[in-house]
Amino acid sequence: MKKSDKEITITDVARQAGVSMATVSRVVNGNNNVKESTRKKVIAVIDKLHYRPNAVARGLASKKSTTIGLILPSMTDLLYASLANGISDVASMYKYNIILTSLKSEVGSEQQLFNDLLAKQVDGIIYMGEKISDTLYKEMLYSRVPVVFAGAIDDQDQIASVNIDYVKSVRDMVKLLIDNGNRQIALVTGSLTDPINSKYRLKGYQEALEQAGITYSSENVFETVYSLQAGSVVFDAIQKSGATAAYVANNILAAGILNAALDAGVKIPEDFELVTGNDSVLCDVTRPKMTAVVQPLYDMGAVSMRMLTKLMNDEDIQDRTIRLPYSLVKRDTTKK
Amino acid sequence: MKKSDKEITITDVARQAGVSMATVSRVVNGNNNVKESTRKKVIAVIDKLHYRPNAVARGLASKKSTTIGLILPSMTDLLYASLANGISDVASMYKYNIILTSLKSEVGSEQQLFNDLLAKQVDGIIYMGEKISDTLYKEMLYSRVPVVFAGAIDDQDQIASVNIDYVKSVRDMVKLLIDNGNRQIALVTGSLTDPINSKYRLKGYQEALEQAGITYSSENVFETVYSLQAGSVVFDAIQKSGATAAYVANNILAAGILNAALDAGVKIPEDFELVTGNDSVLCDVTRPKMTAVVQPLYDMGAVSMRMLTKLMNDEDIQDRTIRLPYSLVKRDTTKK
DNA sequence: CTGAAAGCGCTAACAA
DNA sequence: TTGTTAGCGCTTTCAG
Numbered sequence: 001m002k003k004s005d006k007e008i009t010i011t012d013v014a015r016q017a018g019v020s021m022a023t024v025s026r027v028v029n030g031n032n033n034v035k036e037s038t039r040k041k042v043i044a045v046i047d048k049l050h051y052r053p054n055a056v057a058r059g060l061a062s063k064k065s066t067t068i069g070l071i072l073p074s075m076t077d078l079l080y081a082s083l084a085n086g087i088s089d090v091a092s093m094y095k096y097n098i099i100l101t102s103l104k105s106e107v108g109s110e111q112q113l114f115n116d117l118l119a120k121q122v123d124g125i126i127y128m129g130e131k132i133s134d135t136l137y138k139e140m141l142y143s144r145v146p147v148v149f150a151g152a153i154d155d156q157d158q159i160a161s162v163n164i165d166y167v168k169s170v171r172d173m174v175k176l177l178i179d180n181g182n183r184q185i186a187l188v189t190g191s192l193t194d195p196i197n198s199k200y201r202l203k204g205y206q207e208a209l210e211q212a213g214i215t216y217s218s219e220n221v222f223e224t225v226y227s228l229q230a231g232s233v234v235f236d237a238i239q240k241s242g243a244t245a246a247y248v249a250n251n252i253l254a255a256g257i258l259n260a261a262l263d264a265g266v267k268i269p270e271d272f273e274l275v276t277g278n279d280s281v282l283c284d285v286t287r288p289k290m291t292a293v294v295q296p297l298y299d300m301g302a303v304s305m306r307m308l309t310k311l312m313n314d315e316d317i318q319d320r321t322i323r324l325p326y327s328l329v330k331r332d333t334t335k336k
Numbered sequence: 337m338k339k340s341d342k343e344i345t346i347t348d349v350a351r352q353a354g355v356s357m358a359t360v361s362r363v364v365n366g367n368n369n370v371k372e373s374t375r376k377k378v379i380a381v382i383d384k385l386h387y388r389p390n391a392v393a394r395g396l397a398s399k400k401s402t403t404i405g406l407i408l409p410s411m412t413d414l415l416y417a418s419l420a421n422g423i424s425d426v427a428s429m430y431k432y433n434i435i436l437t438s439l440k441s442e443v444g445s446e447q448q449l450f451n452d453l454l455a456k457q458v459d460g461i462i463y464m465g466e467k468i469s470d471t472l473y474k475e476m477l478y479s480r481v482p483v484v485f486a487g488a489i490d491d492q493d494q495i496a497s498v499n500i501d502y503v504k505s506v507r508d509m510v511k512l513l514i515d516n517g518n519r520q521i522a523l524v525t526g527s528l529t530d531p532i533n534s535k536y537r538l539k540g541y542q543e544a545l546e547q548a549g550i551t552y553s554s555e556n557v558f559e560t561v562y563s564l565q566a567g568s569v570v571f572d573a574i575q576k577s578g579a580t581a582a583y584v585a586n587n588i589l590a591a592g593i594l595n596a597a598l599d600a601g602v603k604i605p606e607d608f609e610l611v612t613g614n615d616s617v618l619c620d621v622t623r624p625k626m627t628a629v630v631q632p633l634y635d636m637g638a639v640s641m642r643m644l645t646k647l648m649n650d651e652d653i654q655d656r657t658i659r660l661p662y663s664l665v666k667r668d669t670t671k672k
Numbered sequence: 673c674t675g676a677a678a679g680c681g682c683t684a685a686c687a688a
Numbered sequence: 689t690t691g692t693t694a695g696c697g698c699t700t701t702c703a704g
Contacts, residue, residue: 007480007697009696009697009698010697010698011697011698019674019675020674020675020676021675021676021697021698021699022674022675022676022677022699022700023673023674023675024698025698025699025700026673026674028698029699033673033674034673034674035673035674038673038674052451052454052455053455053697053698054396054455054457054696054697054698055455055456055457056392056395056396056401056456056457056696056697056698057396057680057696057697057698057699058697058698058699059392059680059698060390060392060393060396060680060681060682060696060697060698060699061679061680061697061698061699061700062680062698062699062700063680063699065392067435067456070436074421075411075417075420075421075424076414076417076418076421078412078414081411081412081417082412084411084436085410085411085412085438085440088411088436088437088438088440089438089440092437092438097435097437097452097456098435098436098437099403099433099434099435099436100406100420100424100434100435100436101424101428101433101434102421102424102425102428104421104424104425115388116433118388119388119389119390119391120391120392120403120433121390121391121392144343228617228620228621252617252621255621259621259623262623281564281588281618282617282618282621284564285564285588285591285595285618285621285622286621286622286623287595287598287622287623343681345680345681345682346681346682347681347682355690355691356690356691356692357681357682357683357691357692358683358684358690358691358692358693359689359690359691360682361682361683361684362689362690364682365683369689369690370689370690371689371690374689374690389681389682390680390681390682392680392681392682393680393681393682393683393696394681394682394683395682395696396680396681396682396683396696396697396698397681397682397683397684397695397696398682398683398684398696399683399696673704674703674704675702675703675704676701676702676703676704677700677701677702677703678699678700678701678702679698679699679700679701680696680697680698680699680700681696682695682696683694683695683696684693684694684695684696685692685693685694685695686691686692686693686694687690687691687692687693688689688690688691688692
């Protein structure tokens with residue numbers, strides 16, 4: 001069975017329909033310059049033969065692959081999965097396919113991934129990494145194909161990007177904690193080498209403190225990794241520090257901290273308040289449920305992809321940096 | 337900046353290196369029939385020009401795209417994300433790219449997705465859907481390119497697949513519940529139109545009952561959707577039914593049921609026991625932690641992809657149906 | 673409205 | 689060991 005049937009090509013269709021390849025091509029591509037009767041005839045043959053245009057040949061001839069590349073840090077992180085979901089829906093709406101590459105697979109650097117994508121002749125790329133090397137940044141900036149950052153930030157605001165106002169979101173959350181009476185608040189993030197932590201979250205945190213007249217101390221900043229296990233270690237440290245509340249960047253880490261606190265007999269939110277900058281179903285599953293910053297992840301993905309289609313189409317873009325509105329969802333790990 | 341630099345091709349390299357295209361091609365493809373000095377010369381030019389072979393042209397000429405297609409139900413389900421993760425790692429190990437398509441996007445049927453993938457000339461396809469239409473099944477069976485089911489089942493055992501023994505996993509879990517003293521146990525699954533539920537989970541459930549001499553009653557089977565919200569509705573129904581324990585197919589749904597029970601003042605595991613057939617970080621986050629069937633998701637993905645590479649390579653496969661070992665992780669929603 | 677023909681960039685015989 | 693030369697299947701001028 002397998003491989004017995006040779007693929008049928010545009011030539012076969014042309015011959016059987018008694019027209020030229022060019023005409024078949026026009027029909028397939030919805031070109032209007034085809035007489036209705038001819039179109040019908042061609043379509044009939046296409047159906048009969050189950051002709052399926054070879055996208056690779058098409059790509060070579062037209063110089064467009066109708067494929068975009070997606071570079072993400074991890075597919076098992078709901079944050080990226082949700083973004084990808086929005087991207088995927090809009091992509092299929094515009095008939096684009098997605099080539100998925102993950103930064104997690106140690107095989108080859110991000111640089112390599114980017115080049116592989118270009119070699120595949122993708123028409124555009126969406127990048128969701130948390131940080132980026134200078135070299136790669138420059139390559140993206142001058143790349144033949146457009147690049148959009150989704151849920152990722154470009155400190156230099158040169159590459160198109162879609163995200164939320166991270167600084168403000170942290171400031172808002174920390175302000176909530178301050179308003180609830182906390183004076184010593186822990187900031188728990190991932191690596192401070194990631195700009196989103198060092199430049200944005202830290203900044204929002206400091207701004208909130210400053211506005212409340214609280215002196216910033218680096219003692220209250222905890223740098224760790226995003227895992228459940230890390231939670232209990234960090235919670236011990238936080239408790240020792242004397243903080244009465246914490247802003248935790250990641251939701252899994254927050255769940256770890258929450259459970260560690262509960263296990264230690266700490267009452268939440270009475271004795272300790274906790275918020276996370278990254279909502280997911282997890283925040284609804286924990287008891288108490290966690291107060292969180294809700295980013296419109298699906299929309300961010302969808303908007304990124306829509307923006308990329310415009311860029312690929314050389315359409316005008318008013319704003320290359322789009323910030324979508326986020327919201328603070330107060331659940332049960334905060335007093336108010 | 338953009339688009340100013342025309343892409344450099346194999347012809348450019350050949351000219352500058354003073355060799356033929358064929359030789360450049362040989363160097364690029366690691367063909368040994370090239371004198372070392374020639375190879376060096378060509379490589380020097382490649383580096384100097386930053387030549388990057390056009391994968392599309394290569395695909396057209398060689399009839400191989402080094403790309404595989406991935407069809408999954410949802411990327412925001414950790415189950416599939418974890419599988420995809422394993423697939424991705426092995427794929428990049430073998431230099432394959434992945435075209436991602438999601439069944440969730442309503443745009444176009446699964447049939448359409450499959451055809452799009454074939455149009456893109458993928459060398460193989462990995463399917464992770466929970467069910468499949470007869471038409472598509474047949475097309476996959478006789479497809480020009482190999483197909484592997486990952487974490488999905490083929491009731492007819494004709495298509496290569498990698499999964500666990502679902503029947504046995506359910507039977508084991510239900511047996512645990514029976515051994516713990518439960519006589520009336522609820523089976524909570526998604527749509528019974530999905531074979532994995534109707535043919536596998538239900539069967540394992542019935543087998544366990546039968547072995548324990550308990551009469552099966554369809555009253556104890558609850559068909560619902562996999563969401564947190566559904567949990568509380570289902571829990572009410574379960575409670576009315578009088579069941580003292582439940583096997584829940586999906587972990588998010590299980591978390592919903594667990595929390596509903598807790599909210600209703602039911603003591604777990606004392607008054608009610610709960611297990612899920614689908615472990616994830618969620619099971620570790622809930623309090624009490626949930627007892628679950630742990631599938632080796634990453635490995636299942638990796639093995640699927642490895643199998644696909646063999647199939648694409650026309651290598652011999654001893655077993656087209658691979659069942660990987662699973663385990664029962666007893667946490668705190670069961671007495672033992 | 674339709675067809676002829678020239679590529680797109682690369683691989684793969686086949687020669688040399 | 690290297691070069692020549694057909695294509696791969698399609699799009700796209702350019703004529704007609």
